[in-house]
Amino acid sequence: MDLRRLGPFFLFCVCIMPQTAFSGDFDGSKPLAGSVDKIIEINTQKIINDVDPDAVGLPRNFFIDFKEKKLRPSKDSLVRKTSKIYRVEHIENKLILQGVDEGVESVDDGLAWSITISKKTGKVVLSASGDGVAYVVFGTCIPAENYQK
Numbered sequence: 400m401d402l403r404r405l406g407p408f409f410l411f412c413v414c415i416m417p418q419t420a421f422s423g424d425f426d427g428s429k430p431l432a433g434s435v436d437k438i439i440e441i442n443t444q445k446i447i448n449d450v451d452p453d454a455v456g457l458p459r460n461f462f463i464d465f466k467e468k469k470l471r472p473s474k475d476s477l478v479r480k481t482s483k484i485y486r487v488e489h490i491e492n493k494l495i496l497q498g499v500d501e502g503v504e505s506v507d508d509g510l511a512w513s514i515t516i517s518k519k520t521g522k523v524v525l526s527a528s529g530d531g532v533a534y535v536v537f538g539t540c541i542p543a544e545n546y547q548k
Contacts, residue, residue: 424521424541424542425494425516425517425518425519425521425540425542426489426494426518427465427487427489427494428465429465429542429543429544430462430463430464430465430466430542430543431462431463431516431521431540431541431542431543432460432461432462432473432540432541432542432543433460433461433462433463433523433538433539433540433541434459434460434461434538434539435452435457435458435459435460435461435536435537435538436537436538436539437449437536437537437538438450438451438452438455438457438534438535438536438537439534439535439536440455440532440533440534441532441533441534441535442531442532442533443531450534452478453477453478455534456478456480457478457534457536458472458473458476458477458478459473459476460472460473460475460476461473461476462543463484463496463540465484465487468483468484468485468487469481469482469483469484470482470483470484470496470498470514480500482498482500482512483498484496484497484498485497485498485499486498492517492518492519493515493516493517493518494515494516494518495513495514495515495516496513496514496516497511497512497513497514498511498512499511499512500512507530508529508530509529509530510527510528510529510532511527511528511529512525512526512527512528513525513526513527516540521539521540521541522537522538522539522540523536523537523538523539523540524536524537524538525538
């Protein structure tokens with residue numbers, strides 16, 4: 400057996416196959432655990448960097464439950480609100496989730512949101528906009544094998 404012929408196959412196995420398996424984790428077939436890395440708030444007067452997630456009602460850590468189409472806060476989160484995912488789309492190497500939230504009762508703070516998850520890396524960008532304010536959130540997702548509600 401000529402071992403030189405196995406070189407390209409070995410290279411394929413080492414370099415390509417793990418990436419393929421990894422990218423399958425972000426295709427919407429498994430629940431994901433996410434964390435917020437940075438939030439930017441934009442309003443008509445200014446742009447605020449490094450906004451505290453708790454201050455804008457966003458959990459620092461969250462779960463995406465694709466079966467129930469819900470975005471849930473982690474158990475340790477101060478924010479307890481669950482958001483419904485109204486739309487899931489696959490575009491290029493991205494998974495797109497969209498929804499709307501009414502916000503706090505008796506407060507005019509409802510907004511629409513969209514989350515883009517890279518199927519290659521699990522990096523997340525959330526954009527949300529409401530009445531005179533917008534948020535851009537950067538974060539990361541990983542597969543949540545032992546996800547429990």
